[in-house]
Amino acid sequence: MWFVPDFKSLSETSLILSLNSCLLLAQSFWLNAIAVLRVLVFFVLWLVCWLPIALPIAKAVKWRFPQPISPAQKLPLLASLYALAPLVLWGIVALEGKGFKDYGLPWQSDLLRSFGGGLAFGSLGLLSLFLLEWRLGWVKRQLPPTESSLATESTETITAQSPVPVLPTLLTTLLIGTWISLTEELIFRGFLLTTLQSDFVPWVAATIASLIFAVLHLVWEGKENLPQLPGLFLMGLVLVLARSVDRGNLGLAWGLHAGWIWVMASLDTLGAIHYQGRVGEWATGIGNKPLAGAMGLLFLLATGGILGLAF
Known part of the structure; x- marks a missing residue:
C-alpha cells in the first residue's frame, strides 16, 4: 500500500513553523x-x-x-x-x-485612588491659577449663555448664540480628558520612560521622554505650538515626577493630566474666561495658551514642588 502524503497538512505545518520562527526572530531582535x-x-x-x-x-x-x-x-x-x-x-x-503593570498600569484599587487624587489636585490647581489671574484683573469670567438670558437678547444675538449645556459639557470633557491622558501616560510615562530607563540613568531617560512628548505635539498644530514647547517639556517632567512619587505607578500622573485637560477643555468649550489684555502674553500665555506663558510655567514648577514635598 502506497503512502500518500497529506500536502495540505504539510503546508499548514510549514506555515505554523515559519510564523513561529518569525516571532522568535522578532522577539530576539526586540529584546537585544x-x-x-x-x-x-x-x-x-x-x-x-x-x-x-x-x-x-x-x-x-x-x-x-x-x-x-x-x-x-x-x-x-x-x-x-x-x-x-x-x-x-x-x-x-x-x-x-x-504586562501593562510593568509600564506602571496595574489594574488595582491603588491605581484608581491615585487617579482620583491626581484628578482633584490637577483640576483644583489649574482652577486656582485662573482664579489668581482673575483676582489680578488679567482675565474676566464669562458665564455661558442660558435660555433665560438669551430670551432678553436681540434677534441677531439669539441667532449667533445658543444655550450651553454645562453639565453635559463637563461630563464629556471629563471622559475625553480621562481617555486622552490614560493613552498618553501609558505611552510616554509608561512604555517610553520604562524603555529608556533600561539604557539611561533616570534623569536622562526623563529628559528624553519629556522632549519627545513635547516635540510630538507639533504634529497637529505645527508652528502654532512652538511657544508651548518649553511648557510641554516641563509638563512631561512633572508627570515623570508624579509617576516616581507614586512608586512607579501611573495613577497619579494619569489623574493630574486628566484634571488639566478637563479644566482647559471645559473652559474653552464653555467660553468661561476672557483675557483682558492688561498684561503681556508672555505672562498669561501666547495665543491664550497657559503653557506658553510665565504663569503656566510657574504653575508647573509649583506643582512639581508640591509633589516632591507632599508625597
Missing part, C-alpha cells in the same frame, strides 16, 4: 535592541498601522497634510490614533512577555 531603537520601532509601527485608517478619515473630513487642521478635522484622526495605540503596545508587551 538598544532602547532608542525599540522606541523608534514602536512609533514607526504605530504610524504604519494607523495610516490605512487615517487616510480615509482625512479624505472624509477634507484635510490634507500639511494644511492647518481644525478641531472638527482633528478629533476623528486623533481618536483613531489613540484607539490604536494600546493595541500596538499590547503586541509589544506580548512580545516581551510582560
